[in-house]
Amino acid sequence: MTEQKQLTELKDLGEFGLIERLTRDIELKHKSSVKGVGDDAAILDYADKQMVVTTDLLVEGIHFDLVYTPLKHLGYKAVVVNLSDVYAMNAVPRQIVVSMAVSGKFSLEAIDQLYEGIHKACEHYNVDLIGGDTTSSVTGLTLSITAMGEVEKGAAVTRAGAKPNDYVCVSGDLGAAYAGLQLLKREKEVFLINPNSQPDMSMYNYILERQLKPEAAKDIHNALKENGIVPTAMIDISDGLSSELLHICKQSGCGAKIYEDKIPVDAQTVSFAQEINMDTTIMALNGGEDYELLFTIKPDDIEKISKINGISVIGKIVPKGDGCKLKGRGEGEVEIRAQGWNAY
C-alpha cells in the first residue's frame, strides 16, 4: 500500500520562503567564503590563490528525463558536472551558486529532494553553497550552476600544454554512463508499453550508477598531487574521449595516437554493448558523461603514474602533422573524429 501524502505547492511559500527553506542549514566551511547566501552577492577572498570559474546549464528534456532520473540524483549530478570542470583545471572546488527555474508541476517536496542531492554533493566534495536565484518557469525544470575553485598561482592546467612524446592518460573507465543511459531509455520504452513490468536491472547496477550518480575525479586529483605529477594538459570527459582528445590536440597544436586495447572499459559496459549490438569502443570513444580526466604527462612521469590506481596510459602525443589517430586491435589505424566516428 502506498500512503497518500499531501504535497505542498511552491506558490504557498513564495520565492523568499522557498529560498529560506532551501538554504537554512548552510554552514560555510571555507575561509575563502566570507559571506554566503542572503545579500545582493556573496563575498569571497582567495588571498594569494587564483580562482577558476565554470558554469553549466541543465535543461529538462534535453539533459535529463525525470521519468528515470530521481530528483535527488539530478541535484547531485548537476553539482558534480561542474566540479569535474574545476578538477580538470587542476584546481580544488570551493564554492557553487545554484539557480533554478521550476514550473508549477513541481511540489515543494520534489524541490526538497533536488536540494538534498545538491547539499549531499556539497558535503561530499567539501564545497560551500554561497548563492543563487530561484524563479518560475513556463514549463519544466532548468538548473544553472556556477562553480569556483582554488589553485596555486600559475598551477592551473589548461588544454594547451601537451607536447609530442607526452603520454596520454585517462582515469577510471569509459562508456559506462552512456551504456546506463541506453539501458534506462530501453526500460522506459518497455514501461510505456507495459506499466506493470518490473525490470530487473541489478546485473547492470554499475552502468546505471555511472549515469545517474556520476562522481568527479577528486581522488585522481589528490593522487596526482601526492605523487608530484602536474599534467601538461587536462580536460574532463563530458562529450566523449574522441571529442576531448581533439580539444587537447587543437589547443596544444599537436596530434595523438591512442590504442584501442588500452582504453579502459568496465565488464558491464562490454556486456551491455554486446546485448544491444553496439561496438564497445565506439561507446567508450563517443559516449560521454564519463566525468573522468583525460590528461597528458611528461615522458619522465611515466613511472610515477604507474603507482596510481585507476589510471590508464592509452597512447602518446605526436607531432601535429601525424594527426589524431586510433590504432585498432587489428592492423589498421583510423582518424579520430569528434562526431559520427566511423567503425573500421
Added chain:
Amino acid sequence: MTEQKQLTELKDLGEFGLIERLTRDIELKHKSSVKGVGDDAAILDYADKQMVVTTDLLVEGIHFDLVYTPLKHLGYKAVVVNLSDVYAMNAVPRQIVVSMAVSGKFSLEAIDQLYEGIHKACEHYNVDLIGGDTTSSVTGLTLSITAMGEVEKGAAVTRAGAKPNDYVCVSGDLGAAYAGLQLLKREKEVFLINPNSQPDMSMYNYILERQLKPEAAKDIHNALKENGIVPTAMIDISDGLSSELLHICKQSGCGAKIYEDKIPVDAQTVSFAQEINMDTTIMALNGGEDYELLFTIKPDDIEKISKINGISVIGKIVPKGDGCKLKGRGEGEVEIRAQGWNAY
C-alpha cells in the same frame, strides 16, 4: 519594401561553432581575468582584493516577453541586472559568465542580436565575458548570468549595517520601469486586436527605456566613492522600494520611516500613472526593476550626500520597535509591506 533575408538555423553551426562565433572578438581587459573562454574553466586572480559573486536567471514568458522586448535590449538588460547587484555590494564589476538555453525557433541572427546586447553592456560597464554554456531548450529562451566584481578587503557593504538615525537614500527615480512595462502590455493588447495600428509612444520614451534598457548605478557608485561616503547598508531595487527597505530593516535589525513626498518619481511616470488611474506612490513603492540603489548613510554624511546629483534622501532609520513606515502627504502613516501594499 522589406528585404527577405535568409536566416541561419542554429543546428547548422553546432554547439562549438556557435560558441566560437559568439566569443570570437573577446579581448580581456582586466588583469584579474587571467584566462577567459575556451577551457574547462576561466582563471581569475583577484590578488589582494575580495570578490563578490551574484547570479540571475531570466526565463522567457516569466521575466520577458519577446513580443515587445528586442533581443539586443534583452541581452543588455540581462547583464545590467547582475551588475546592479555587484554595485549594491559597493564593488566594481569585472567579469561575467553567460549561459543560454535556446529552442529551435531562434535563428543564428537572433542570437547574434542577443549577444550584441551582451557585448555592448560588457563594453559600457568595462566587464570581461570569461565563460558560459550554450545548450538547446525544449521551448523558449533562458539566460543565466553570473557576475563577479572586486572590492577592497572589508569594504563590501551588505544589507545588515543600518543603525537608527542613519539617513535613507535612493538614487535616480522609481516606478518608471514598471510604468514602461504596463505601457508595453497595453500596446501589445491593442496590437493583438488591430495589427495595423502604429502606436505613438514617443511621449513616453523615458519610461520605455527604463523598462527595456535599464542601467546599473555605476555613476552613483563612483560619486559615493569620490565624496568619501561609505553607505552603512545598501541594496539594489529590483523588487520595489518597499520590499528592499524591508530587507535592510530585517537584516539590520531596525525600523525605518520614509516620506511619500520625498520619493523621487519622474514626470512621465506620474502622467502614465494618472492615465491608467493608478496611484503613483504605489507604482514607485512596489513597481520594481528600477535597478537604483537604496542605501543608508551615517548622520554625519548628510552634507556630503547633498553634493551628489541624482540622490534623494527619503527618510531615516529608526529603532526596530517603531516599525517600517511611510508618512503620507496627508496626516497618516502606514506600515510598509513587501507585497500588496494597501493604499491609505
